[in-house]
Amino acid sequence: MDEIPYTVKPHPLSGLYSGKLGIWLFLASEVMLFGALFSSYILLRVGSDSWPVGSELLNIPLAMLNTFILIISSVTVVLGWASLKLGEHGKAKMYLWVTVLLAFGFLIVKGFEYGAKFSHHISPATNNFYATYFTMTGLHGLHIVGGIAVFVYLLTSGSKLLEENPEHYTNRIECAGLYWHFVDLVWIFLFPALYLL
């Protein structure tokens, strides 16, 4: 007895293969992580007498651009996964590489945003608005980097599994995709909370 059950096939009770259940649990803990940061943001903002208006200080057009980049990347992940389900491996890889490129695009735009702030000597030490901004977008950016690492691994040395066990590989892409949607969703909350309100 060596084989670990339900790595590929769904479990009759939970209806999920183990990886998918695991990624949902991981995302639950991520919700608690960002939930704590959002709660802190609310508490600090409510407790402050002079909280600046984000739209006057931050670059909304760049953030809009980044929002579109992330939403499109979420679509390309789904297209990649769907292509795998249809057995169109080449197309799937193309869509996933596009996702990776879009993720890099997001980071580059973010880099310009940060750079503009640093060149005006604005840092987390400036005030708590900027501290919140840098901490939350920074942590979100790290999640983007994590996502890139996962996709690049799955597209390069991890793609051997595609030949050996396409279903298992498709599951992995699905889990990575779920994570990617979550990272996208966090941004959907960060954007109005920091830039617009």
Added chain:
Amino acid sequence: MSVAHETHDDHGHHVELPFWRKYVFSTDHKVIGIQYAVTALFFLLFGFTLMMMMRWQLAYPGQPMPLIGTFFSEANMPGGIMVPEFYNQLGAMHGTIMVFLGVVPLAVGGFGNYVLPLQVGAPDMSFPKLNMASYWVFLPGGLIMLASFYAEGGAAQSGWTSYSPLSNTAPAGQTWWLIGMIFLITSSLLGSVNFIVTTIQLRVEGLSFFRLPFFTWAQFVTAFLLLLAFPPLEAAGVMQLMDRVAGSSFFLPSGLVISGQLLDVAGGGNPLLWQHLFWFLAHPEVYVLILPALGIVSEIITVNSRRPLWGYRTLVYSIISLGFLSFIVWAHHMFMTGMGTAMSNFFQTTTMIISIPSVIILTALALSLNGGSIRFPTSMLFALAFIPMFAIGGLTGLPLGLTAADLHLHDTYYVIAHFHYVVAPGTVFALLAGVYHWYPKVTGRKMNEALGKLHFWISLIGINVVFMPMFFVGMAGVSRRLYDQTQYAYGAQVQGLTAMSSWGAWFLGAAQIFFIINFFWSRKNGEKVESDNPWNATTLEWATPTPPPHGNFPEVPKVYRGPYEYSVPGAKSDFSPQHVEEG
């Protein structure tokens, strides 16, 4: 410390793994469990040693520590006398090490990893590689904590709670502490996902949720607490790290004056925010410490009293409600912060409610003894001692949960006595019971009973001499982090009791020598077990070969009945294992 390689290799077709894959970077849950357990036992000893040193300063303030004092640097112990800063480091690191590097890794990483997959009949954890990663993230976290003693200005010294703004302005050791914590949180995240998925997905046929051993239930609920309570502390840790490294002011209010100097920061932060985020983790963490212990004790009490677990379903519902409630009691640690009576009343009420399921569990454990024919191996002695010790710890917590009484007792030695009764003669006794109980499954040999009984009785007496006087010291008003209580008249009055605690601690430390000798000696020389099931237990971990080979079960077991069918009327023997069809 061994995986099966002598007799049972014929069950699977394995490629022989090189040494470092088999024992160092192993993905086998049993090896990882042993790695966790041994590391955690080391950290427990280390954390205890820090405290034994502090107890010298408390018992004999300002006197040079004999012999040991000479080993330390001039900065920490000039002339063998401990300086207050070093005392604070020892205190903060004692708490951190005991909780995050000792008890939790032993209870969850050690016992959980080793026993849970066996009890659900699984070949391994759901994600063996993540499991390995969990240990190899935990270990650097621990080493960073240890190394922080060599940081400039020493290790973290703002208490294990690291309250801001004190911790914001503390020396570099605090930054190391935060980085170490981020490692430990990541490790527990990987572990907890694994535990939950394994319990849900890998239960063998016939093993429904209400046939799971109570130990597995306890680990299952604990994993949810780790999964959901730790991330807010990670967020808080990141924010404090930003405050310290990037100069932000999340936890620093405007106009903060330190040593007569206005602190040069933007300000506008909120120190209470740290406390809320910290206790949002650290209260569920208390249940992370206690739930696995309840699980271990329930296994040992049923098997040694030859009786079913009294009220099994009620216990399961109780432990689930403990899990839920533990998320909404955190601010009872903060009655003194002036957060307002409405908040205090809410948390006071939830705190009183959470004591109900705890009392149900404890009562049911005691009732399980009723009508049994009880055996008294060392494991059972520790498990039995757990019940009254944990009861003392729990009941003395009630006055702390009521705001009126807490005003007087808050932050005194009473608090120390209360939670140590829960965790030391409570959880740690249960963990020691677990070591004695599962040792034969892991090694194929029993631990020595004579040494075990010496260890138990001296520990039981010693630990009560340590903590019982602290209730009175605390009620006399002595604050928990005082470096020298004799400087105050009310403290000087009870100095005798404090010295008594210290002697108790050293006595207790001496008792552990029996355990350490026994632990290593029995590995090669202990009495060999004749069967795979030396205690005549019913749960699945005893259905494997001894020690369990890679893949655990030669054939996939099938479960026919509940976990605690002892002394069933009409059955062939006084125990009916879960995997045997004919009871």
